[in-house]
Amino acid sequence: MFQILNKQKGSAARTGILTTPHGTIQTPVFMPVGTNGTVKGVKPEELVEIGAEIILGNTYHLHLRPGELLIKEKGGLQKWTNWRRPMLTDSGGFQVFSLGAGKDYTPLSNIPKIGVKISEDGVEFRSHLDGSKHFLSPEIAMQIQADLGADVIMAFDECAPGTSDKSYARQAMDRTHAWALKCKIAHEKIQKERPAEAQQMLFPIAQGVVYDDLRIESMKFMSELDLPGVAIGGLSVGESKEQMYHTLDVLQPHLPEHKPHYLMGVGTPEDILEAVDRGIDMFDCVLPTRLARHGTFWTHEGRFHIKQSGFKNSSEPLDTTCTCYTCRNYEMSYLRHIFTEGEILAMSLLSIHNLHFLLDLTAKIRAHINAGTFTTFKNDFLRNFTIPDGKNHNSDP
Amino acid sequence: MFQILNKQKGSAARTGILTTPHGTIQTPVFMPVGTNGTVKGVKPEELVEIGAEIILGNTYHLHLRPGELLIKEKGGLQKWTNWRRPMLTDSGGFQVFSLGAGKDYTPLSNIPKIGVKISEDGVEFRSHLDGSKHFLSPEIAMQIQADLGADVIMAFDECAPGTSDKSYARQAMDRTHAWALKCKIAHEKIQKERPAEAQQMLFPIAQGVVYDDLRIESMKFMSELDLPGVAIGGLSVGESKEQMYHTLDVLQPHLPEHKPHYLMGVGTPEDILEAVDRGIDMFDCVLPTRLARHGTFWTHEGRFHIKQSGFKNSSEPLDTTCTCYTCRNYEMSYLRHIFTEGEILAMSLLSIHNLHFLLDLTAKIRAHINAGTFTTFKNDFLRNFTIPDGKNHNSDP
Numbered sequence: 001m002f003q004i005l006n007k008q009k010g011s012a013a014r015t016g017i018l019t020t021p022h023g024t025i026q027t028p029v030f031m032p033v034g035t036n037g038t039v040k041g042v043k044p045e046e047l048v049e050i051g052a053e054i055i056l057g058n059t060y061h062l063h064l065r066p067g068e069l070l071i072k073e074k075g076g077l078q079k080w081t082n083w084r085r086p087m088l089t090d091s092g093g094f095q096v097f098s099l100g101a102g103k104d105y106t107p108l109s110n111i112p113k114i115g116v117k118i119s120e121d122g123v124e125f126r127s128h129l130d131g132s133k134h135f136l137s138p139e140i141a142m143q144i145q146a147d148l149g150a151d152v153i154m155a156f157d158e159c160a161p162g163t164s165d166k167s168y169a170r171q172a173m174d175r176t177h178a179w180a181l182k183c184k185i186a187h188e189k190i191q192k193e194r195p196a197e198a199q200q201m202l203f204p205i206a207q208g209v210v211y212d213d214l215r216i217e218s219m220k221f222m223s224e225l226d227l228p229g230v231a232i233g234g235l236s237v238g239e240s241k242e243q244m245y246h247t248l249d250v251l252q253p254h255l256p257e258h259k260p261h262y263l264m265g266v267g268t269p270e271d272i273l274e275a276v277d278r279g280i281d282m283f284d285c286v287l288p289t290r291l292a293r294h295g296t297f298w299t300h301e302g303r304f305h306i307k308q309s310g311f312k313n314s315s316e317p318l319d320t321t322c323t324c325y326t327c328r329n330y331e332m333s334y335l336r337h338i339f340t341e342g343e344i345l346a347m348s349l350l351s352i353h354n355l356h357f358l359l360d361l362t363a364k365i366r367a368h369i370n371a372g373t374f375t376t377f378k379n380d381f382l383r384n385f386t387i388p389d390g391k392n393h394n395s396d397p
Numbered sequence: 398m399f400q401i402l403n404k405q406k407g408s409a410a411r412t413g414i415l416t417t418p419h420g421t422i423q424t425p426v427f428m429p430v431g432t433n434g435t436v437k438g439v440k441p442e443e444l445v446e447i448g449a450e451i452i453l454g455n456t457y458h459l460h461l462r463p464g465e466l467l468i469k470e471k472g473g474l475q476k477w478t479n480w481r482r483p484m485l486t487d488s489g490g491f492q493v494f495s496l497g498a499g500k501d502y503t504p505l506s507n508i509p510k511i512g513v514k515i516s517e518d519g520v521e522f523r524s525h526l527d528g529s530k531h532f533l534s535p536e537i538a539m540q541i542q543a544d545l546g547a548d549v550i551m552a553f554d555e556c557a558p559g560t561s562d563k564s565y566a567r568q569a570m571d572r573t574h575a576w577a578l579k580c581k582i583a584h585e586k587i588q589k590e591r592p593a594e595a596q597q598m599l600f601p602i603a604q605g606v607v608y609d610d611l612r613i614e615s616m617k618f619m620s621e622l623d624l625p626g627v628a629i630g631g632l633s634v635g636e637s638k639e640q641m642y643h644t645l646d647v648l649q650p651h652l653p654e655h656k657p658h659y660l661m662g663v664g665t666p667e668d669i670l671e672a673v674d675r676g677i678d679m680f681d682c683v684l685p686t687r688l689a690r691h692g693t694f695w696t697h698e699g700r701f702h703i704k705q706s707g708f709k710n711s712s713e714p715l716d717t718t719c720t721c722y723t724c725r726n727y728e729m730s731y732l733r734h735i736f737t738e739g740e741i742l743a744m745s746l747l748s749i750h751n752l753h754f755l756l757d758l759t760a761k762i763r764a765h766i767n768a769g770t771f772t773t774f775k776n777d778f779l780r781n782f783t784i785p786d787g788k789n790h791n792s793d794p
Contacts, residue, residue, distance in 0.1 A: 036734070036735060036738040036740055037731065037734060037735060038735050038740050038742045040740060040741065040742070041740075041741045041742060041745075042742070043742065043745075044726075061738075065734065065737065065738065066709070066730070066734045070709075070710065070730060073710075074712065074728070074730060074731075080728070080730075080731050081731065082726045082727055082731075312463070312467075313467065313470075315471065329441075329479045330479055331471070331477070333463065333467060333471060333477075334434070334471075334477050334478065334479075337433070337434060337462065337463045338433060338434060338435050340462065341433040341458075341462065343433055343435050343437060343438075344437065344438045344741045344744060344745070345435045345437070345438060345439070345440065347741060348438075348440075348741070348745070
């Protein structure tokens with residue numbers, strides 16, 4: 001189901017093809033996020049034109065509203081949302097902690113606060129929408145994701161914050177391992193009842209916070225499960241870029257060669273390049289659309305804000321080297337004007353540009369790996385690309 | 398420049414073709430409104446697919462931000478906004494009163510309140526954005542609209558509220574007549590300096606509030622000006638549907654046969670049908686997109702709200718007889734879900750549907766007039782179409 005095409009000499013970067021029931025995906029791949037069943041402000045046809053091959057849906061959100069049973073009845077998430085191509089759903093694990101009661105969740109004290117109750121069976125949490133109580137477990141997460149019907153589904157995990165002490169980090173990791181096994185058992189049972197053409201791939205999520213030995217232990221554990229991919233969770237949740245790159249360096253020799261490696265929640269152009277160099281194949285992040293809704297866009301020179309006064313009179317597109325719909329048809333003075341006026345078209349046009357920027361970047365990455373020129377490309381790109389500060393921007397507003 | 402194609406027997410309805418520098422327009426026509434240089438939430442290519450042949454821009458808004466000189470420098474409104482087809486700009490007269498200081502403008506007292514100062518020369522008003530002082534006059538309105546560069550431009554008028562007493566209504570009408578003459582003089586001078594392929598058409602706006610004799614007097618005055626069209630202003634600003642239809646009945650015999658008749662700010666499906674029956678050729682209204690952003694949509698059965706609980710589980714499109722992009726690709730349960738989640742895609746998809754509904758309605762109206770079956774079509778349509786109450790809904794939120 002995952003075929004490696006080429007490897008870059010002097011790097012862990014590689015290209016590959018992941019085959020799913022809804023089509024194939026070229027890796028390294030960036031996956032736009034469609035939290036509530038839509039990539040915010042962008043239509044499916046626009047995503048296709050941008051070059052998206054797979055998008056995400058969020059189990060946590062869709063479970064709370066409208067509920068997976070409605071979506072199942074409607075023929076599954078792809079049919080219902082008019083996105084007929086590959087899709088991935090996360091397990092809800094991350095959101096249970098970050099949205100549900102996450103704001104009160106302080107692993108430093110070793111005991112999560114009000115709102116979230118973790119047991120070996122699963123997690124009781126309160127909805128961020130109305131405070132109502134809910135329960136997610138490995139078994140429930142597998143059933144919800146089967147009902148949603150994505151091609152790639154994720155194991156239920158405990159995503160401990162980057163500030164967790166080692167004792168709690170181990171506890172959360174051990175629980176995540178036990179849950180991965182439970183997910184696998186539940187998943188296999190569920191898949192037997194699904195038709196051959198709708199078999200889902202389950203990826204487990206390795207954790208371990210910022211502790212190298214835990215990270216390695218977790219990656220080894222997940223790699224040895226007989227599952228078709230592995231994910232790295234709990235990075236880009238508050239630690240520095242250096243910390244993230246360090247963890248990826250530590251993990252790299254332990255990544256299972258023949259499975260796709262998915263780094264969850266990343267992200268920025270520079271992080272994608274650094275992670276690909278360290279052997280990562282798959283990425284997702286809300287950043288391109290979230291930044292766009294707030295007026296921020298990427299160019300090959302870095303990150304800019306559309307309200308910058310220098311753009312008031314500019315006849316240039318957002319990026320003179322860009323071929324996206326927005327850059328082909330609109331100049332900065334216009335985009336600045338409609339953004340200033342609060343027009344939703346501005347959010348859509350900037351979202352299209354930012355998504356195109358990352359998908360174009362991954363397309364170039366693939367081409368350069370295939371040509372053996374990835375390292376030069378990466379260095380050239382990063383030399384021209386100004387990063388505002390040394391911080392990790394994957395969850396910027 | 399305006400050619401009448403067919404007339405419906407037993408009705409004042411007619412079809413025609415209006416030729417402009419950016420292309421031809423089939424009448425009766427509905428013109429989507431792009432206040433700030435964008436039809437809210439809808440891209441130009443989507444407008445073309447929906448069947449829009451001409452859209453509006455707002456002089457008042459574009460003059461305040463970003464300013465007509467920037468737009469002129471950028472090659473005009475059409476090029477700048479990526480809408481390369483016919484365009485119409487209003488004069489700013491309506492907004493000066495309704496937005497600027499309009500909230501304090503009480504013609505019943507015969508003296509407009511703080512914020513707006515009317516003289517024979519023009520109107521001093523305050524910006525609704527920052528309270529800054531501005532001045533618009535017939536001459537300035539002509540210059541701004543020449544800089545914006547639309548195909549059809551409107552004379553500067555005083556739009557007195559539907560509650561004005563007769564004495565004030567006459568005063569405002571007389572001023573509007575004097576201004577129309579000033580506009581014509583300024584316009585002719587400006588057009589001489591424009592190239593032959595960029596000549597603009599000036600339409601004067603007849604006023605008269607709800608007073609039949611004033612309405613007739615004003616329409617006669619405007620008709621006799623040597624200008625290529627006439628508009629009816631100041632209807633759909635608070636009076637009842639009955640009052641509006643009555644005024645149109647009164648005006649109908651006085652409409653200049655060989656010029657297009659534009660009813661400003663209308664509107665609803667039922668009003669368009671009634672007005673076409675009374676000889677109107679052109680319409681504009683913010684209603685389709687404004688209703689959409691608030692979750693309301695039209696079908697051939699009437700007006701509905703997407704959050705209606707009956708739609709929660711519905712696999713039907715918004716309207717089973719509709720061929721728009723939204724109805725072809727999305728069911729109500731999905732649209733209801735993304736609207737509930739506050740997704741901007743919901744606003745875009747409902748806007749596309751509502752605009753398509755009105756443009757499809759006008760296309761059907763034209764086909765039926767050409768076939769001589771307009772009256773039957775109108776009666777059949779209105780029999781199936783439930784109007785929530787007897788009120789005028791053209792400026793609903």
